[in-house]
Amino acid sequence: MKHYIDFHEDVSVSELDELLDTAIKLKAKTKAGVFEPLLSGKSLGMIFTKSSTRTRVSFEVGMYQLGGQPLFLSSDDIQLGRGETIADTAKVLSRMLDGIMIRTHDHRDIVDLRNYGSIPVINGLSDDQHPTQALADLLTIREHKGALRGLKLAYVGDGNNVANSLLQACAKAGMHISVASPQGYTCPEFFVRQAHTDAAVTGSIVQMTADPFEAVKDADVVYTDTWTSMGQEEEKKHRAEIFAPYQVNADLMSHAAKDAIFMHCLPAYRGYEVTADVIDSPCSVVFDEAENRLHAHKAILVHCLLR
Ligand code: CP
Ligand code: NVA
Secondary structure, eight states, X not given: OOOBSOHHHHOOHHHHHHHHHHHHHHHHHHHTTOOOOTTTTOEEEEEESSOOSHHHHHHHHHHXXXXXXXXXXXXXXXXXXXXXXXXXXXXXXXXXXXXXXXXOXXXXXXXXXXXXXXXXXXXXXXXXXXXXXXXXXXXXXXXXXXXXXXXXXXXXXXOSHHHHHHHHHHHHHTOEEEEEOOTTOSOOHHHHHHHHHHHHHHOOOEEEESOHHHHHTTOSEEEEOOSSOTTOGGGHHHHHHHHGGGOBOHHHHTTSOTTOEEEEOSOOOBTTTBOHHHHTSTTBOHHHHHHHHHHHHHHHHHHHHOO
């Protein structure tokens, strides 16, 4: 059974190539108006205990386009939100569905869903990781730059779920990655170690720094995310002060490669992690990146559910 929970554990180097190839093929078909019902008769439960625009819409539309049935399961409405255990939820849903996509806080809950259930589980974001975003990001970079291996991505800002999955994904893809975060807000050592392990195989260089200018030097891709992730709202003011020197603005972008692209998983907060003149400029590919959630997720759905 194929799960898609953790980029390091669940996606091999060859599977990554397959997923990207599948996403590109499915995207071309979608653009041509061809929708093959590959997942006809299959149902995907989509559990959300946090807000979502892109992840929800892309998985829901993706299932429809593949001929399957998506079910939006807000934790406000299902018994999980009233204290039913993850174990019981996993066992019940496994009797009725063909797969579960879940967005929640505690990564452990996603692992438990996998352990207690008997159907594929897809991680739609936890406090620690955002692996479906990372696949759409690689797809976007491949489209804009033609290849992945040997390119440099600079991630500037909070060492959060998006950054952790990018570390894992870049190392798998043979891309160099430099992460610049303030002290105390860098990616957990666990993810850095994993990235180094994969980098030793793929030849990518992994750099952790506190200096945003060092990170973006010669970067082909400059990436940032919100300074205040879901669940951290009370820290917003404090974080805005700590992260101010890490804002991606025109000055910082001028230190990247001449043809560097700007990426952001969205939602974005202009004037905080990125200035409007960068995110709304021609170098920004954020809406291609958002669209690619649909195509990448369809590849993940086929990978996990078609068997
Ligand atoms: N990037 C992303 O995951 O967006 P949503 O929170 O809207 O799903
Ligand atoms: N780091 C952000 C990503 C949102 C898609 C968060 O967790 O809120």
